[in-house]
Amino acid sequence: MSDDDGQAAMPHWFDDDAGPVVRPYAMTRGRTTSPAQHRLDLIAVVIAESHAEETEADQTLSPEHVDIVGLCRDTPQSVAELAAELDLPIGVIRVLIGDLVDDQLVHVTRPVPPAELPDESILRDVINGLRAL
Amino acid sequence: MIFKRSERGTAPVEPVTLKILVAGGFGVGKTTLVGAVSEIKPLRTEETLSEAGRPVDDVDGVPGKHTTTVAMDFGRITLREDLVLYLFGTPGQDRFWFLWDELATGALGAVVLADTRRLEDCFAAVDYFERRSIPFVVGVNCFEGATRYPSDAVRHALDLDESTPVVLCDARGKESVKEVLIDVVEHAMAVGAAARQPVTT
Numbered sequence: 001m002s003d004d005d006g007q008a009a010m011p012h013w014f015d016d017d018a019g020p021v022v023r024p025y026a027m028t029r030g031r032t033t034s035p036a037q038h039r040l041d042l043i044a045v046v047i048a049e050s051h052a053e054e055t056e057a058d059q060t061l062s063p064e065h066v067d068i069v070g071l072c073r074d075t076p077q078s079v080a081e082l083a084a085e086l087d088l089p090i091g092v093i094r095v096l097i098g099d100l101v102d103d104q105l106v107h108v109t110r111p112v113p114p115a116e117l118p119d120e121s122i123l124r125d126v127i128n129g130l131r132a133l
Numbered sequence: 134m135i136f137k138r139s140e141r142g143t144a145p146v147e148p149v150t151l152k153i154l155v156a157g158g159f160g161v162g163k164t165t166l167v168g169a170v171s172e173i174k175p176l177r178t179e180e181t182l183s184e185a186g187r188p189v190d191d192v193d194g195v196p197g198k199h200t201t202t203v204a205m206d207f208g209r210i211t212l213r214e215d216l217v218l219y220l221f222g223t224p225g226q227d228r229f230w231f232l233w234d235e236l237a238t239g240a241l242g243a244v245v246l247a248d249t250r251r252l253e254d255c256f257a258a259v260d261y262f263e264r265r266s267i268p269f270v271v272g273v274n275c276f277e278g279a280t281r282y283p284s285d286a287v288r289h290a291l292d293l294d295e296s297t298p299v300v301l302c303d304a305r306g307k308e309s310v311k312e313v314l315i316d317v318v319e320h321a322m323a324v325g326a327a328a329r330q331p332v333t334t
Contacts, residue, residue, distance in 0.1 A: 041239055042207075043150040043219050078150060078219065080207055084176035109147050118241070122149060122216070123322050126241075129212025130315050133170070133307070 024092045027064050032091060034098025042080040042090065045109045046097055048073040052105040061103075064088065064096055069105055076109075148217045153317055154236055156223040156262070157246030158254020162274045162304035163222040164206055166246060169310045171208025171220060205232060218314075223258070233261060242321040243269040244313055246304065250279050252290055259291055268321040272302040272313045296323075 025032065048069050055061055055069045067086055071077050077085070083093045100106045155163045167175045210218045221236050237243075243262050247255045255271070262269040273287055282290075284299040293299065298316050303309040 042221070042236070043152050043239075045148060045150055047147060076147060078217075080205075080219065080221075081176070081209070084207075109150075118149070118151065120322060120325070122151075123241075123318055123325075125216055126151065126212060126218060127315050127318050129216060129218075130210070130311050130318070133210070133311055 024089050027062060027088070028092055028095040031095050034095045034102070040079050040094050040097060040108060041110075043078050045076045045078050046072045046082060046100075046106050047076045047109065048106050049104060055105065062096075064092075065100060065105075068093075068096060068100060072106055146215050148215045150217045150219060151241045152219040152221055152236075152239065153314060154221050154223055154240050154243040154267075155246065156243055156255070156258035156269075157274075158248065158251055158258075161246045161248045161251075161254065162276075163246055166244070166272075166274075166304040166310050166313075167206060167208040167220045167222050169305055169307050170210055170314065172211060173209050175206045175208045175222070205236060220314075237261075237265060237267060240267060242317040243267055244317055245269050245271045247271055247273050247287065247291070248276060248279065249273060249282050249287065250276070252287070256291070259293070263294075268317070268324040269297065270313060270316045270320055271297065271299045272304075273299065274304045275301055296320075 046068070052069050052073065055066050058066075061069075064086065068082055071082060071085060079090065079093060079097065082088075082097075083090045086093070088096075097106065097108065101108060155166055157163055164175060205224060206222045208220045210220070212218055221240075223236055224232055243258075245255050245258045245262065259269075259271070271287065271291065271293065273282075273284065275281060281301070284301060288297070288299045291299075298320055300313055300316055302313050
């Protein structure tokens with residue numbers, strides 16, 4: 001740790017290091033869950049609906065909503081990836097995705113339900129896929 | 134980006150996603166393991182060990198470890214266009230246990246990484262997966278300079294079930310990590326098959 005001590009003693013906070021300008025849950029207007037929303041798994045995949053094209057012009061959406069739809073329109077994204085990509089807490093991302101599901105701009109695939117193993121053929125595919133890496 | 138950009142008008146492929154957890158004590162190489170096979174740079178929130186964490190996070194016996202993962206980190210392996218495996222590294226410190234249930238839900242299985250110099254660090258993880266009946270494999274990360282022990286000795290020291298695989302691995306090596314992950318899936322399959330089998334007396 002010794003060679004790091006000099007830097008650690010004088011923290012310089014710039015830009016991202018200084019923390020978010022908008023507190024995370026301000027983006028959800030204080031909501032920590034969204035009503036009709038089932039708990040989204042970290043690996044649930046969010047897919048933009050084909051009619052979700054002009055989201056930028058939609059005044060009811062926040063910039064973060066637009067970002068999510070934009071990312072998912074290119075390629076389906078998992079909840080965890082969206083959180084990492086947009087640098088938002090998982091909790092915030094869940095609420096925002098809930099809004100978009102309500103607006104029918106995206107839909108979410110459900111991963112294999114907990115305590116239920118996926119099909120054996122899928123597991124075999126996973127093993128073969130790993131071997132082929 | 135992972136999936137092929139879909140043609141306009143055609144629906145994108147909706148992939149099946151699976152996750153495997155990577156658990157183990159602080160500084161045992163979880164992030165390294167995820168990084169060894171992930172096709173993306175592991176996405177993470179990693180912060181320098183803070184003053185507050187210094188008395189808590191014991192780095193004795195882990196030379197060169199200056200940072201600790203304070204949030205989950207994860208990697209991705211696209212096996213097929215419609216089949217994606219995510220690896221989630223669990224937070225190494227006990228004070229982040231609340232994140233575990235979230236991560237463990239729906240997990241296919243887990244790797245518990247062990248360091249023979251600090252074997253007791255993975256007791257908590259072993260305990261956690263045993264109690265929740267999540268299939269797991271113990272991977273003994275063979276650090277340079279650490280004494281090698283036969284896997285049976287490790288199994289005995291951890292008081293593991295006979296059926297729980299113990300494998301020696303190198304968390305830095307892609308091939309080695311691949312083998313461990315295959316072991317996890319095979320073990321999960323075996324556990325699943327055993328559960329489906331009617332009990333015969």
